[in-house]
Amino acid sequence: MNTFMLLFLLSQQVTPESILDHIRENLSYSTSRFTAQIEIRKGKRVLTKNFSGYSKGDNFYIEFTNPEDRGVKYLKLRKDLYVYLPDIDDVVRMSGDMLKQSFMGSDLSYEDLVQEDPLRFYKPTSLSDTAIEGNSLYVLELEDTTGTAPYFRIRMLVDKKTKTWVKEELFTKSGRRLKEVEALEYRAIGGKYYPVAIIMKDLRLKDSYTKFVMSDVSFDTPVPQNIFRLEFLKK
Amino acid sequence: MIKTALRNLFRHKRRTVLTFSILSVGIIYYIVLQGMLDGFEFESIRNFIQLESGHLKITAQDFNPETFEGKIANYPELEKKLREFTFVKGIAPRLKIIGTLDNSIDDYPVIIIGIDPEKDKMVFQLNKYLTEDRLTHEGIWIGTVIADKFKVKEGDYLYLTFKGKEGSIVSQEFEVQGIIDCPSFINNNLLVYAPLSTINEIGGFKGEISEISVLTDNFQKSFLYKEKLSRNFEELKISTWQEEGKDFLSISQAKKTAQYVIIFFIILIGIIGTTNTLLIAVFERIREIGTLKAIGMTDKEILRLFVTEGVLIGIAGSVIGVAVGALLNAYFVKYGTNWSVLLPKDMNWGYRVSGIIKSSWNLTSILVSLFLGPISTLIASYIPARRAKKLTPAECLRWV
Numbered sequence: 250m251n252t253f254m255l256l257f258l259l260s261q262q263v264t265p266e267s268i269l270d271h272i273r274e275n276l277s278y279s280t281s282r283f284t285a286q287i288e289i290r291k292g293k294r295v296l297t298k299n300f301s302g303y304s305k306g307d308n309f310y311i312e313f314t315n316p317e318d319r320g321v322k323y324l325k326l327r328k329d330l331y332v333y334l335p336d337i338d339d340v341v342r343m344s345g346d347m348l349k350q351s352f353m354g355s356d357l358s359y360e361d362l363v364q365e366d367p368l369r370f371y372k373p374t375s376l377s378d379t380a381i382e383g384n385s386l387y388v389l390e391l392e393d394t395t396g397t398a399p400y401f402r403i404r405m406l407v408d409k410k411t412k413t414w415v416k417e418e419l420f421t422k423s424g425r426r427l428k429e430v431e432a433l434e435y436r437a438i439g440g441k442y443y444p445v446a447i448i449m450k451d452l453r454l455k456d457s458y459t460k461f462v463m464s465d466v467s468f469d470t471p472v473p474q475n476i477f478r479l480e481f482l483k484k
Numbered sequence: 485m486i487k488t489a490l491r492n493l494f495r496h497k498r499r500t501v502l503t504f505s506i507l508s509v510g511i512i513y514y515i516v517l518q519g520m521l522d523g524f525e526f527e528s529i530r531n532f533i534q535l536e537s538g539h540l541k542i543t544a545q546d547f548n549p550e551t552f553e554g555k556i557a558n559y560p561e562l563e564k565k566l567r568e569f570t571f572v573k574g575i576a577p578r579l580k581i582i583g584t585l586d587n588s589i590d591d592y593p594v595i596i597i598g599i600d601p602e603k604d605k606m607v608f609q610l611n612k613y614l615t616e617d618r619l620t621h622e623g624i625w626i627g628t629v630i631a632d633k634f635k636v637k638e639g640d641y642l643y644l645t646f647k648g649k650e651g652s653i654v655s656q657e658f659e660v661q662g663i664i665d666c667p668s669f670i671n672n673n674l675l676v677y678a679p680l681s682t683i684n685e686i687g688g689f690k691g692e693i694s695e696i697s698v699l700t701d702n703f704q705k706s707f708l709y710k711e712k713l714s715r716n717f718e719e720l721k722i723s724t725w726q727e728e729g730k731d732f733l734s735i736s737q738a739k740k741t742a743q744y745v746i747i748f749f750i751i752l753i754g755i756i757g758t759t760n761t762l763l764i765a766v767f768e769r770i771r772e773i774g775t776l777k778a779i780g781m782t783d784k785e786i787l788r789l790f791v792t793e794g795v796l797i798g799i800a801g802s803v804i805g806v807a808v809g810a811l812l813n814a815y816f817v818k819y820g821t822n823w824s825v826l827l828p829k830d831m832n833w834g835y836r837v838s839g840i841i842k843s844s845w846n847l848t849s850i851l852v853s854l855f856l857g858p859i860s861t862l863i864a865s866y867i868p869a870r871r872a873k874k875l876t877p878a879e880c881l882r883w884v
Binding site: 401452454455 | 584588589643650652653656
């Protein structure tokens with residue numbers, strides 16, 4: 250009986266790996282549909298952009314709908330990212346150095362955008378408890394073990410109840426904190442908790458942030474098949 | 485004939501002076517402008533070699549000059565081989581990476597150049613334009629425009645951020661140890677120099693470099709030396725300073741076109757001015773032409789007289805133009821012209837020059853100017869001279 254109890258308790262024990270797996274699992278889905286808004290602040294200037302799109306596996310399609318960017322479309326097909334620019338009525342393949350540029354002027358680079366399951370590079374190095382404003386949280390420290398992840402270390406605050414991340418701090422190897430991502434709102438969608446509003450700050454810049462707010466999102470629902478083709482971009 | 489022509493020209497001093505003055509002004513403009521453009525070109529080439537290219541540049545065959553991808557892995561071995569060539573006088577390895585510089589308030593895109601300060605001095609002369617020639621393990625040199633943007637001086641700190649070899653972001657604080665204020669837009673506005681060893685260490689580049697700049701014993705033999713090196717280093721791409729600077733050297737080609745346009749306008753000024761003066765002279769002296777013909781002067785002699793007058797105007801215009809032009813050019817050769825106001829450091833206009841730029845002597849333009857006046861006025865005087873020749877003595881004497 251004692252042995253059985255011990256095994257049961259061990260299986261229920263929270264480990265850093267199990268938290269990381271849960272976070273990754275919570276963010277995975279086969280298909281998605283979304284309508285969203287990005288708010289980009291650079292100094293005193295605030296820009297708002299709207300877009301909608303679909304994703305399927307590693308591929309995604311985004312179309313901007315706000316008047317200034319209406320008709321700009323992005324398509325990620327496997328490892329490649331394409332953009333359709335209505336002003337020149339042509340499709341441009343983003344490659345090399347272009348991928349380091351900022352996505353529509355936001356704090357997100359194209360490289361960040363095309364990254365598939367970015368947490369796969371990391372292994373937990375420590376787990377501790379903390380509480381912020383009455384909420385019990387885990388502090389999960391992750392480190393890049395492959396040497397290929399953009400950020401060497403991630404410090405994550407994870408909600409104990411839902412095991413979802415509420416804040417991420419991204420560090421370089423030398424210990425400089427470069428970016429901070431905060432989940433502003435989670436919504437239960439199809440049995441999972443998904444961050445529908447996040448704010449990202451590039452800590453190298455003063456008065457700069459990018460806020461993503463998803464107004465309509467659904468997972469694992471059918472998406473149109475013809476959009477994940479290059480020919481569709483020009484239509 | 486020349487005496488008569490001279491006497492005729494002196495009779496109408498004001499008109500003669502005005503005609504050759506127009507020609508002289510054109511020639512002065514041509515000589516001074518040529519001297520300035522040559523000065524720009526000479527200084528620009530010298531600065532380009534001393535600050536950006538060296539005499540030869542060696543890169544990997546797959547080196548991409550926009551992304552800086554494609555690196556040389558076996559540098560120590562290559563350096564040893566290069567030193568075996570007697571014409572090689574300096575070798576500078578450089579690692580180029582795209583990155584950003586920031587002060588936690590603003591960021592600025594830059595090109596990071598990892599250098600070995602001692603070897604770099606053997607090829608480049610950046611130290612001439614540095615506020616302080618010191619580069620320690622955690623130090624950087626930045627351009628004056630970048631320093632102005634961040635409002636930093638020597639001893640202040642900035643963060644340098646770039647992607648390491650495997651793709652992970654590296655960000656480290658560096659001390660600004662020197663500020664470069666030189667006649668190169670790219671150095672003032674875009675480049676950040678850091679020790680090669682530091683960049684290698686924090687970026688994990690494992691001794692890889694982007695390019696090797698070579699200084700030879702004669703910059704004019706760059707194509708010959710390129711051929712020699714290419715035969716020995718087939719796996720590498722070797723380019724001369726002319727190939728590296730083809731963009732700004734194409735400005736020189738445009739300059740040549742401008743030169744032809746100036747010559748054309750000088751000829752036009754000479755032709756119009758002289759034709760006008762001599763045509764008036766023909767009409768004013770029509771009765772005189774009649775008298776000359778009546779006392780036995782032949783048509784050929786009349787034609788020659790007017791052509792001689794025209795050529796004399798051209799000679800006077802050329803001689804005075806060349807003399808004044810040469811004097812003015814001598815001043816600009818010695819003291820130069822200050823272009824700082826017209827050429828701000830944050831504006832890229834191709835030439836690698838700034839501040840006071842000294843003119844050069846262009847002997848071709850002086851020789852061309854000496855012949856330009858007489859030739860253009862020779863052509864111009866033919867029309868009025870022919871008109872004078874065709875008139876009969878009776879027509880001339882009846883002229884009111």
